[in-house]
Amino acid sequence: MKIFHKKDGGIVQLIGKEKMQDWPVELPLVFIEYIRDKQLGTYGDNKVEKEISAYLDEILKDVAIPRLISVLEGDDQDEIIFALKRIEDLSKKNVEMARPIAPYLEKLIKNSNKDIVKLAESISNNFQKADRRKELAKKRNIMREKESQFLAGKISGEEYAKARREYLTLKE
Amino acid sequence: MAKKKTSQDWDFKATKSLLQEYLEKGTEKKDIKLPEDTIKIDDLNKKETLNRIYKLVDKVIAKIYASGRPTIELPSRSSSNIIWDEENDLLLLGKQIMEKQFHSLTSVADMTRLMRVLEIVDELLVKDIHATKREIFYTDVKLFRDQKNSDKSIEDVATMLYTTRNATHVVAAPKGSCVGRLRIRDRNDIIDLEGLGSGGWTISPMLDNIEILESDAEFILVIEKDAAMMRLAEARFWRKHPCILLTAQGVGNVAVRMFLKRLTKELNLPVFSLVDSDPYGHYIHSIYLRGSKRLSYESPFLATPNIKLLGVLTRDLDAYNIPNEVRIPMTKVDIKRTKDMLNEDFVKQNKEWREDLSLALKLKIKAEIQAFSTHGFEFLTDRYIPEKLSTGDWI
Numbered sequence: 001m002k003i004f005h006k007k008d009g010g011i012v013q014l015i016g017k018e019k020m021q022d023w024p025v026e027l028p029l030v031f032i033e034y035i036r037d038k039q040l041g042t043y044g045d046n047k048v049e050k051e052i053s054a055y056l057d058e059i060l061k062d063v064a065i066p067r068l069i070s071v072l073e074g075d076d077q078d079e080i081i082f083a084l085k086r087i088e089d090l091s092k093k094n095v096e097m098a099r100p101i102a103p104y105l106e107k108l109i110k111n112s113n114k115d116i117v118k119l120a121e122s123i124s125n126n127f128q129k130a131d132r133r134k135e136l137a138k139k140r141n142i143m144r145e146k147e148s149q150f151l152a153g154k155i156s157g158e159e160y161a162k163a164r165r166e167y168l169t170l171k172e
Numbered sequence: 173m174a175k176k177k178t179s180q181d182w183d184f185k186a187t188k189s190l191l192q193e194y195l196e197k198g199t200e201k202k203d204i205k206l207p208e209d210t211i212k213i214d215d216l217n218k219k220e221t222l223n224r225i226y227k228l229v230d231k232v233i234a235k236i237y238a239s240g241r242p243t244i245e246l247p248s249r250s251s252s253n254i255i256w257d258e259e260n261d262l263l264l265l266g267k268q269i270m271e272k273q274f275h276s277l278t279s280v281a282d283m284t285r286l287m288r289v290l291e292i293v294d295e296l297l298v299k300d301i302h303a304t305k306r307e308i309f310y311t312d313v314k315l316f317r318d319q320k321n322s323d324k325s326i327e328d329v330a331t332m333l334y335t336t337r338n339a340t341h342v343v344a345a346p347k348g349s350c351v352g353r354l355r356i357r358d359r360n361d362i363i364d365l366e367g368l369g370s371g372g373w374t375i376s377p378m379l380d381n382i383e384i385l386e387s388d389a390e391f392i393l394v395i396e397k398d399a400a401m402m403r404l405a406e407a408r409f410w411r412k413h414p415c416i417l418l419t420a421q422g423v424g425n426v427a428v429r430m431f432l433k434r435l436t437k438e439l440n441l442p443v444f445s446l447v448d449s450d451p452y453g454h455y456i457h458s459i460y461l462r463g464s465k466r467l468s469y470e471s472p473f474l475a476t477p478n479i480k481l482l483g484v485l486t487r488d489l490d491a492y493n494i495p496n497e498v499r500i501p502m503t504k505v506d507i508k509r510t511k512d513m514l515n516e517d518f519v520k521q522n523k524e525w526r527e528d529l530s531l532a533l534k535l536k537i538k539a540e541i542q543a544f545s546t547h548g549f550e551f552l553t554d555r556y557i558p559e560k561l562s563t564g565d566w567i
């Protein structure tokens with residue numbers, strides 16, 4: 001068990017990630033979500049919560065995603081569908097957690113199994129939506145900057161209008 | 173007059189110190205080094221157990237071809253072959269070997285039952301399922317005649333394979349329950365032992381499917397009786413004081429003891445027992461502490477040598493003003509049991525335990541955990557247990 005020490009002398013113990021290597025493929029993800037959703041807020045210690053959150057990220061990176069990838073690269077279609085369903089759920093809740101499987105989607109979209117294609121497309125859409133949201137946020141910041149520069153007379157009306165047009169196009 | 177303490181006021185200092193000590197030292201030895209004159213039992217996985225069965229059967233077949241009279245060697249489970257290992261504080265099986273032979277009417281029946289159980293165990297392992305001892309008996313009532321015979325063969329099979337009974341997928345019926353700050357995995361399900369109501373989780377005898385996932389408990393309390401467990405569960409004791417509560421409703425069966433062993437080994441938490449103040453309660457504590465004589469070959473997998481006897485101690489009866497009306501006079505059987513306990517090597521070596529049993533024998537009284545209700549229903553949860561865990565008044 002991995003031990004986390006609380007300031008009040010208490011402890012939190014979590015199963016070691018090496019033990020998860022033999023788990024069913026979706027279980028490390030279920031475990032991560034469970035601890036994040038149900039337990040993390042109950043420990044009453046910010047330091048421990050941060051440490052555990054980092055440990056959960058480590059499990060995701062070192063165990064959960066590599067295990068999913070090994071399934072996606074395999075031949076068992078039922079296992080692939082099962083894994084993709086879990087990844088689709090994950091991509092809705094926390095897209096960055098599912099991001100490491102992005103390179104495998106292109107191949108899966110060309111698969112002969114319709115269910116696999118449907119799930120792969122749905123995950124791909126979620127990635128695209130997330131990318132767009134990110135891009136929009138970036139442009140929004142630039143737009144705010146341009147506005148203040150325009151009001152301060154530092155840029156021309158033409159330059160401001162061009163930036164505005166780009167932002168509105170992306171937003172639509 | 174001093175302000176009356178509530179359960180929130182106790183600091184659990186002694187228990188916290190013990191926890192820190194355990195965390196620093198790692199009290200639970202990961203690999204117990206057994207004395208040379210005892211046999212080594214392994215907790216095998218399915219594949220390893222099957223391999224041992226096939227090797228054993230190959231040997232029997234070879235003997236049949238060679239002599240026509242098969243024999244099977246297995247460690248003797250007679251009391252003369254049970255050894256108390258002082259260093260590890262465990263009851264273990266010595267190296268005396270007995271031979272089962274296929275040469276008389278009685279031994280033929282015995283050998284046939286043994287081979288039948290071996291066949292059933294092989295089936296259970298191949299199918300990856302579990303069966304209770306009762307189910308095994310009903311697979312061949314004509315052959316076994318009485319469950320005592322099938323039970324004996326089940327234990328013989330485990331010893332002749334040099335493994336635990338659980339490794340043979342023969343399990344006890346579910347008996348105990350557990351509740352508190354613990355999350356476990358049962359195959360693909362995550363079970364939160366805080367969220368199952370006051371009844372808690374029924375300890376699964378199929379422990380090979382169970383894995384400990386997370387806990388923020390600081391100690392484990394093993395309770396002899398359901399009624400006391402109910403009192404603690406109703407008070408949601410684990411919410412105020414981070415702990416895991418466990419009861420076996422009397423003597424812990426294999427599943428309960430193995431689960432407790434697993435908890436202490438993996439979580440390395442202080443463990444306490446709360447039993448009646450009578451020789452039977454002390455006997456229950458001793459079974460958790462060092463194992464039973466009958467299952468001595470499995471002791472390293474069942475015993476919890478660092479369990480502390482929190483109470484109820486005979487000395488507590490005066491310390492907590494337990495009135496005479498709720499103290500019960502000892503019967504002749506109680507007196508004999510107490511004397512028997514005092515004769516056990518592991519009691520002789522423990523001064524405080526010896527003194528408490530001697531005091532019980534002198535006063536010839538006993539009392540149940542429920543005797544504390546005389547001071548109010550919350551006395552057990554708000555005063556007795558928190559005070560003892562704070563002051564370190566245990567054996």
